[in-house]
Amino acid sequence: MQVAEAKALACQLPAETGIPLSRWSCPELASELTARGITDSISASTVRRWLREDALKPWQYRSWIFIRDPDFRARAQRVLDLYARTFEGVPLGEDEYVLSSDEKTSIQARCRCHPALAPGQTRAMRVNHEYGRGGALAYLVADDVHRAEIHGRCEPTTGIVPFMALVEQVMTQEPYAGARRVFWIVDNGSSHRGRRSIDRMAARFPNAVLVHTPVHASWLNQIEIFFSIVQRKVVSPNDFTDLAEVRERLRGFEDHCNATAQPFQWRFTTSDLDNLLARLDRHTPADRQGESSVTPAAAEH
Template sequence: MDGLTDLPRSGRPRTFTAEQVAEVKALACELPSVSGLPLTRWSYPELAREVTAPGVAEQISAFDGAADPGRRRDQTRAASLLDLSRDPYFAPKAARALDLYARMREDEPLGADDYVLSADEKPGVQARRRVCRPPPPASRRPMRVESEYRRGGTLAYFAAYDVHRAHVIGRCEPTCQCTRRG
């Protein structure tokens, strides 16, 4: 198992803990007005100043990847998964999730048969089928898609991601078609 350990990496060693990076990303996901700043969006210098003020980090470069307000979509997705709002219980919530990603639980390493799954469901997905099959693209003509479709009911999509084995598990199921009485 020694061959699975990380080799020394080139470059500067990390200066921020995973918790600090998560807190900076959570702040970058919020609008600056939540912090009482008269801004419509974060700039690097403003975000760096805001991070150092409450003591998340002693110092941070305005160009550090942890404080990248340009990656708002990814940070918003991570924030919604971990509920990374500025609530007082943020650190314990994030620590539990980050420990699982690091293959630890309650200061004990996870076993070989332990799994960490990140799961979600999307209920009410509209299943639609095209009425006509699209003609194949031709020379100098892109593929054309007919806009007419038939409804196929609604589906619920269930997905799980096995974090340590990089495996996606997904399936679609029909939703309940309850009849209305009365």
């Protein structure tokens, strides 16, 4: 009985029980069980052992977002089809390409007050906590999904003009300049949002087709995987003398990727999409029909 009541309490939000906490921890659950008279005395380790039986971890949390795009299914399928080299039910030709593009904003140059120390035996790399600010830049990238080729540029900020500069950089070189069609997958950021952005790109490059992910579904854009790699392998820990060094590091990493990288092994298909939406519909309250929660798709590098 005590075990059942402990698990039931762990499955309630603390605030709903009058406890001024955001999440339960095992010591706090043990204290509350004693305060309620459910147990005379109990240790946090015992509570943890009870919760482990049902894989309960109330101290953890995950965030999600409800689908608000009425065309979510159609937009998502169009992106996933392009990853599978299909558009509107027709396989892409050898002279058609798919690019995944976005901007990584506010990459700072933090000049540490003391030089970083290289790792050694039993010692991790050490980076001084204090730093001076050397400014920030935006990193705009287009990734050729099937050729694993990165095209990037650094700009002082994001916006329509910097994004179109990236488009100009890519679309004026081969094989894209002479391609039948080049699909650009982007999210709904202000630099490339809406019908105007589609028309703007088509007017400048008639063979360029801008394809938007659904609203709040940037996880469908493969470029986010590349940016996560850049954050882990290039930017962190941030120790740059100035922005020129940041630019040089990013350019060097592009060259490294273009020489060694393979296409991402994208595993989320339209069948997975249908299964996800069906599962979410079963758990969506009646007053939220038409909306669903979304979790990121899985991909491997």
